[in-house]
Amino acid sequence: SQTIHQWPATLVQPVGSPLSLECTVEGTSNPNLYWYRQAAGRGLQLLFYSIGIGQISSEVPQNLSASRPQDRQFILSSKKLLLSDSGFYLCAWSVQGAPVAFFGQGTRLTVV
Amino acid sequence: DQQVKQNSPSLSVQEGRISILNCDYTNSMFDYFLWYKKYPAEGPTFLISISSIKDKNEDGRFTVFLNKSAKHLSLHIVPSQPGDSAVYFCAASADAGAQKLVFGQGTRLTINP
Numbered sequence: 594s595q596t597i598h599q600w601p602a603t604l605v606q607p608v609g610s611p612l613s614l615e616c617t618v619e620g621t622s623n624p625n626l627y628w629y630r631q632a633a634g635r636g637l638q639l640l641f642y643s644i645g646i647g648q649i650s651s652e653v654p655q656n657l658s659a660s661r662p663q664d665r666q667f668i669l670s671s672k673k674l675l676l677s678d679s680g681f682y683l684c685a686w687s688v689q690g691a692p693v694a695f696f697g698q699g700t701r702l703t704v705v
Numbered sequence: 706d707q708q709v710k711q712n713s714p715s716l717s718v719q720e721g722r723i724s725i726l727n728c729d730y731t732n733s734m735f736d737y738f739l740w741y742k743k744y745p746a747e748g749p750t751f752l753i754s755i756s757s758i759k760d761k762n763e764d765g766r767f768t769v770f771l772n773k774s775a776k777h778l779s780l781h782i783v784p785s786q787p788g789d790s791a792v793y794f795c796a797a798s799a800d801a802g803a804q805k806l807v808f809g810q811g812t813r814l815t816i817n818p
Contacts, residue, residue: 636794637808683748692737692798694806696748
């Protein structure tokens with residue numbers, strides 16, 4: 594069966610520090626991968642999605658970047674965090690051509 | 706521009722009764738709709754979906770209704786159980802194989818014993 598791993602579960606980082614969140618998927622090949630963010634009191638906003646290794650699409654201009662170095666690995670990064678980067682970050686995957694996305698457990702990021 | 710809206714931030718229902726969660730959308734290109742359930746500090750889990758070629762889809766206690774002319778969908782849970790207490794998100798995509806989902810803001814459902 595397919596599983597998705599996302600870590601860490603919680604993270605507190607000072608303003609200006611770098612960020613690296615990692616997500617891996619097991620049990621499937623060539624998945625679509627996504628990074629979403631849920632800000633306080635708001636819905637889930639798509640940040641990045643990838644349909645293959647090295648192929649990243651950004652949905653909103655922001656202080657973050659994403660990379661897909663391997664088929665089932667998706668990384669969310671920032672060189673310098675801002676207070677506004679605080680939120681709940683979720684990695685997700687889907688089968689190519691299918692609309693249902695399966696989410697990881699999420700990372701609660703607090704920038705202080 | 707909020708293309709998918711859940712106008713009720715919260716809903717409280719007595720155990721055993723019907724819970725009805727509503728969702729409106731503005732983009733007429735959306736043709737696939739999904740409901741997700743989310744517990745605190747966890748990722749959303751897929752609940753049920755519906756294609757725009759249908760107006761109803763049922764899975765056990767959960768039924769989703771789609772009214773395309775009104776650009777409205779609803780999730781019915783009957784009977785409601787305490788374990789149904791969670792935040793429910795509706796989501797939409799512009800094609801069945803889309804890589805992107807647009808989510809509503811969520812509705813917090815509380816089931817009272």
